[in-house]
Amino acid sequence: MLEAVYRWVDERIDLKGLQAKMLNEPMAGGARYAYVFGSALLFIFIMQAVTGILLMFYYAPTADHAYASTRYIIEKVDFGWFILSYHLWGSSAMVAVMVMHMSQVYLWGAYKKPREMVWLAGLGLFLIVIGFGFTGYLLPWDQRSYWATVIGIEIVGKAPIIGDFLGRFLRGGSVPGAQTLTRFFVIHIMILPAALLAMVGLHLFFFRSAGPAGPFKGTTQELKSKMEYFFPTQVWKDIVVMGLVFVIVCTLAIRFPHQMLEEASPVASGLNPEPEWYFLFLFQLLRDPALSFLFAGQWGEFLGAIALPTIFLLLLVLLPFIDRSPERHILKRPIALTSWLVVLTSIVILTIRAIMFRE
């Protein structure tokens, strides 16, 4: 019966051909575990969409009900605590795997000609994921979310010319409140998912068009002799890693379910506001006493919170146009390797210092 349906559809839209084209992507040098990160990210995103939709069944996106409805999901609804915790740990997994994916592409030299467009669409996805993290953080409307958002929007407001407008736009006024929550909600559940889907489509289209980069060493003859199609070996490796990611996120969600703080309030309290762990390095940059000669005061704040991240992002955008040598072997690209090490080490050191030097 199922086969008959398949045949019926195939006759009309060439399903078999489509399937074959999807799966038979030639990969020079064969399948590898090094290539799983993109698929893992797609899997994480799908799970975020599924859990996100489930959360919306009970979440009320207004300032007077957001906190209570989130508590209701955690405390009352069957398995609500799990769905919510999975969504929160999933967002961390997204950022972690994204950094691995970007690092791999960077170290493999896979952003070079003819794959520049793939890299650029990937950077678009990077920004969208950061936006997801920032807007989603506010939605539970507890103290943690409120204060991280207060600071985050103040930082956005420090951008030249458009900063004030952007800050007001996100807040829906001059002070954070009910309008802020509604705005973050619509950005988080409508605008960013639509943008992400479009950008993932472009990313994959560019990727399929340019073809996978393959290993950075080995002669053409060697790579040709080990050539494999995407299916079945790479698909198998991808699914193994997806399973692993799923088990890790589930374990984290079960062992460390999300704990809510008090409802959002502008009153001074004993709370030490902090952003999500992946923003901690930026947070520390602005307050580290060892760096205060650079990042204190109005100008320092602009330098640390706006100028530096913008320059870094601009460098990433320009990377394939600056680094035009066809050499892909990472040990033969000392500048690339050193800059990667410096950036990652600085982020790790600042993150550790942010955790060490709490008030």
Added chain:
Amino acid sequence: MQPKITAKLLCTDREVGEVSRVIVDPLSKTISHLVVKSDGQESLIAVDGLIASCTEREVRLQCASSALVKTGPFRRNDFVTIDEVEIPHLERHLDVDPGEVLVPLPELEKDLSRRQFFSRFTNVIGAMLALPLIYPVIRYLIYPMYKPFTNAWINLGNLSADRQPPGVPQIYKFAKTVTEGVITRHYEKSHWVLKPTPEQLNQIYPNGNLNFKDDKGDLIWVNQKAADVVVFSGKCPHLGCAYRWRHHKRFGMVFVCPCHLSVYSATGKVLDGPAPRPLDKLPVKVLPGGELEIIDMEFEAGVKEQIRIA
């Protein structure tokens, strides 16, 4: 319908047979092998880099027939057709020569100016649909963003209940009711109240009385320098967190912001950390019964000057 294109495979010395199939390398997108038929037998011949010329009738190789590598008889099941593999832009690398496979332009589209008219007018209509929407959409989105300031006096509490000695600040929590859109919320806010000593007053108001203005720039209140009480806005002028009064190992009792660790003295002066300006003073008046009233102004964080935003 499948036009049959056949050619003879020629080496420098002799004819090898008739080309029956072409094998493409999916990575380099070049012809790697030819399947050649001779005496009813199909065999696979590696030709990568050997093709000297290629016409409708013949494929000429630049080597002798003895140098050819025959990979043995051709087995159809070892291969799939190019329709079943994703090889992007293969058509750019493989030409059917001579001539091309073509699709005719529809009769109506041969009239170029007509075609151009349609393509341009489509854009014009698109713009006509989009442009009138821009202004309403922007107005719609920015509706709550630039509200006028509220200059209402709010009760902060009674000063006579404050047992704090002069010179030491005390937190005052007060209830606030705000309507945003259709949602009316009641929540608590807090500011810091200081009954200053004369030396502290000199530090707090170094330039004498402090003026407060509304959004039109009109003067609405003056904090007299010779005051019994000073109210600091609870919002840290660095990035807007709620700071607190506590002991610091270097400075003693001070205001410390838990976010980016700015440190202020009891008079609001920046002692340490990234803050760009001292704590903000709010307009304050003391009613005869000791009731403390303020205007709950908000100032932009992160800048040197004090800019009122609400």
